[in-house]
Amino acid sequence: MTSRMTPGTGHAALLALPAVLPIVVVLAVSLVAAALQSLGLMPFIGPPQLSGDAWTGDVQTLVRSGLASVYIASISTVLSLAVGFVLAAYVLTMPRMGRLVETLSAATIPIPHLIGAGAIGLLLSDSGFLDRLLGMPDSFPALVAGPGFLAVIAEYAWKESAFVALVVLGSISRSVGDLCDAAATLGATAGQRILRVVLPLAVPSLAISAVIVFVYTLGSYEAAWLLGPVSPEPLPVRAVRLFGSVDLAARPQAMATALVTVAVSAVAILAVVFLLRRFRSLR
Amino acid sequence: MHRFFAPQARRRPALLPVTAILALFLTSCSGAAIEPTEQFDSFGEVLSAADGQTVDLWMFGGDAKGNAYVDETLAPAVREQGITLRRVPIADTPDALNRVLSELQAGRDDGSVDLVWANGPTFSTGRQAGAWRCGWTDLLPNMQFTDPDDPLLLDDFGAPVDGCEAPWHKAQFTFFYNSDAIADPPTSLQGILDWAEANPGRFTYPGPPDFTGSVFLREVMVSAAGGADQVPLTYSEQAFDDHAPAALQALRDLAPSLWREGDTYPRDEQALNTLFANGEVDIAMTYGPATLTELVASGALPPSTKVLTLEEGTVGNASFLALPVNAADAAGAMVVANIALSPEQQAAKADLDMWGQFTVLDTELLSPAQQSLFERLPESPIVPDYEELSRNTHGELAAEWVPALDEAWRQDIASAP
Numbered sequence: 001m002t003s004r005m006t007p008g009t010g011h012a013a014l015l016a017l018p019a020v021l022p023i024v025v026v027l028a029v030s031l032v033a034a035a036l037q038s039l040g041l042m043p044f045i046g047p048p049q050l051s052g053d054a055w056t057g058d059v060q061t062l063v064r065s066g067l068a069s070v071y072i073a074s075i076s077t078v079l080s081l082a083v084g085f086v087l088a089a090y091v092l093t094m095p096r097m098g099r100l101v102e103t104l105s106a107a108t109i110p111i112p113h114l115i116g117a118g119a120i121g122l123l124l125s126d127s128g129f130l131d132r133l134l135g136m137p138d139s140f141p142a143l144v145a146g147p148g149f150l151a152v153i154a155e156y157a158w159k160e161s162a163f164v165a166l167v168v169l170g171s172i173s174r175s176v177g178d179l180c181d182a183a184a185t186l187g188a189t190a191g192q193r194i195l196r197v198v199l200p201l202a203v204p205s206l207a208i209s210a211v212i213v214f215v216y217t218l219g220s221y222e223a224a225w226l227l228g229p230v231s232p233e234p235l236p237v238r239a240v241r242l243f244g245s246v247d248l249a250a251r252p253q254a255m256a257t258a259l260v261t262v263a264v265s266a267v268a269i270l271a272v273v274f275l276l277r278r279f280r281s282l283r
Numbered sequence: 284m285h286r287f288f289a290p291q292a293r294r295r296p297a298l299l300p301v302t303a304i305l306a307l308f309l310t311s312c313s314g315a316a317i318e319p320t321e322q323f324d325s326f327g328e329v330l331s332a333a334d335g336q337t338v339d340l341w342m343f344g345g346d347a348k349g350n351a352y353v354d355e356t357l358a359p360a361v362r363e364q365g366i367t368l369r370r371v372p373i374a375d376t377p378d379a380l381n382r383v384l385s386e387l388q389a390g391r392d393d394g395s396v397d398l399v400w401a402n403g404p405t406f407s408t409g410r411q412a413g414a415w416r417c418g419w420t421d422l423l424p425n426m427q428f429t430d431p432d433d434p435l436l437l438d439d440f441g442a443p444v445d446g447c448e449a450p451w452h453k454a455q456f457t458f459f460y461n462s463d464a465i466a467d468p469p470t471s472l473q474g475i476l477d478w479a480e481a482n483p484g485r486f487t488y489p490g491p492p493d494f495t496g497s498v499f500l501r502e503v504m505v506s507a508a509g510g511a512d513q514v515p516l517t518y519s520e521q522a523f524d525d526h527a528p529a530a531l532q533a534l535r536d537l538a539p540s541l542w543r544e545g546d547t548y549p550r551d552e553q554a555l556n557t558l559f560a561n562g563e564v565d566i567a568m569t570y571g572p573a574t575l576t577e578l579v580a581s582g583a584l585p586p587s588t589k590v591l592t593l594e595e596g597t598v599g600n601a602s603f604l605a606l607p608v609n610a611a612d613a614a615g616a617m618v619v620a621n622i623a624l625s626p627e628q629q630a631a632k633a634d635l636d637m638w639g640q641f642t643v644l645d646t647e648l649l650s651p652a653q654q655s656l657f658e659r660l661p662e663s664p665i666v667p668d669y670e671e672l673s674r675n676t677h678g679e680l681a682a683e684w685v686p687a688l689d690e691a692w693r694q695d696i697a698s699a700p
Binding site for chain 1: 375377378381384387388404405407408411412413490492543546547548549550561562563682685686693697698
């Protein structure tokens with residue numbers, strides 16, 4: 001590692017400083033403050049007193065919230081990757097219709113999640129648009145506020161698949177054309193070209209976008225709050241509820257919940273970085 | 284890859300001292316008690332200090348009529364006194380307290396929150412944390428029009444008001460029903476629960492800690508205990524163990540008969556109203572009955588909506604304007620609170636076309652001219668007047684009941700498999 005430390009990198013590090021420094025400072029301050037509050041060292045009233053109650057007091061609910069969040073984030077990520085990759089492959093293989101699909105995907109990106117969640121709510125709730133379109137059947141499933149967080153996952157999968165498609169397209173569209181042509185000349189079918197050429201090229205960008213989508217959906221509040229059931233609560237919803245609670249003693253628990261979210265996200269990021277390195281060294 | 288990570292890895296050791304310093308700095312601020320910087324002995328002093336101030340009133344922003352009243356009626360009246368009133372809309376009242384507490388924690392004595400439309404639990408939490416300025420409402424000349432013995436104005440959710448907040452309006456918890464679906468409505472809370480059991484899927488309530496759902500939970504507890512005089516106002520674990528289990532049991536037994544078999548609950552009053560408007564449930568509830576007239580008129584609720592008054596009465600409260608201890612424009616905030624209490628403003632606010640909030644003034648203390656302001660108000664086709672709504676009313680329990688019951692509900696009912 002040190003052998004690569006040429007004067008050039010020192011220069012590059014200096015250039016990155018204005019971007020990195022605020023991030024590090026803001027992150028450090030908020031994480032330290034959250035940790036101190038969760039341990040009772042920054043109370044609103046009374047003297048600071050070290051206590052692990054916020055962490056150990058209600059482990060069962062905290063774990064349930066964690067599982068709910070990981071469940072939502074995992075399913076949303078898998079769906080976004082699958083749909084996003086298919087979208088990207090379609091855009092690459094169908095020049096004209098592909099352009100249209102690409103534009104539609106790009107148009108999805110600037111819609112705020114809150115608006116997206118509201119729209120999904122209007123579409124999927126009982127007596128929502130879809131229910132009315134189908135003539136209000138009694139058997140309409142409880143998608144919004146029902147078990148399984150289906151409407152929440154639908155919202156994330158819809159928004160994030162467009163994001164995944166654009167990231168994949170941006171990273172491989174330049175190189176993939178020639179390689180596909182070469183494969184086609186050598187007799188590869190369309191299916192083979194997608195699986196043997198496009199997919200391997202797309203793996204790094206898929207992995208990066210997977211971790212972005214996972215971490216985002218894990219920490220995201222609005223859709224889970226608006227479209228999810230009252231219980232179990234995903235981590236961010238629990239954290240915000242406890243933070244706003246009229247009971248000041250709930251504040252440390254809110255901070256502990258937020259820090260659990262950070263920890264799970266950190267594990268996900270490290271795992272993907274590790275896997276990507278393995279993948280690169282294999283090639 | 285390596286190249287990207289190298290510079291960061293090199294800088295990491297420097298992070299430790301930085302965080303340590305930050306930690307010291309942050310902890311040193313905690314628990315700092317702030318005293319109000321300015322003290323006033325008379326309302327004249329307040330008026331002269333208030334001239335030219337801009338008062339930030341933080342209030343729940345989800346009520347269009349309330350917003351319009353503040354912007355179009357209260358603010359111009361305040362401006363005549365040389366004060367600018369700025370309404371800061373928030374999603375939930377505790378947000379304002381959170382801001383005050385964060386600023387207090389940071390040691391700011393020029394706080395950005397000057398006045399908060401507070402509800403009981405927020406007020407009591409703020410008192411616990413010493414976040415409100417106290418003993419200032421005696422200065423307000425318009426306090427003379429309130430009844431000094433009115434229990435709703437002496438205690439806010441069991442916490443003594445002690446001049447820490449100025450009354451603004453009264454509210455009455457109210458049930459309403461769809462008269463097309465229910466010909467013979469129940470007349471007691473137990474009757475509503477029995478009706479819900481007999482009509483599966485046609486009733487539900489917002490899930491606590493939503494404000495409205497939380498009130499319903501307490502009303503069920505009071506009803507299960509046999510009346511408001513059976514439950515002690517002050518919270519104690521003993522009282523909780525005596526009375527909460529019966530209420531939770533009643534709601535647990537009721538759950539299979541609720542909307543969606545009680546698997547989930549509407550998020551808040553608005554979500555319940557949507558269910559009501561879509562004909563999914565036939566009974567709903569609100570702490571702001573004044574809004575019903577407008578909701579029916581605008582078509583948000585069906586024309587068959589009717590108010591359901593209970594024989595044993597429902598809970599009522601007053602809401603207040605509280606002044607944070609570190610408010611930058613405290614004098615201006617006092618003037619605003621005084622103007623908001625004036626008979627003219629209270630009457631304008633009680634007008635159903637304006638906002639329809641019940642007055643906190645005792646109309647018998649007013650001059651005939653001022654009384655006629657209230658007598659001229661139009662009547663609502665849907666909502667009976669305050670006298671009838673508040674018949675047999677009882678006050679709120681102490682604020683400590685609220686989180687305790689909400690949490691018990693979450694554990695016992697919402698998380699039940």
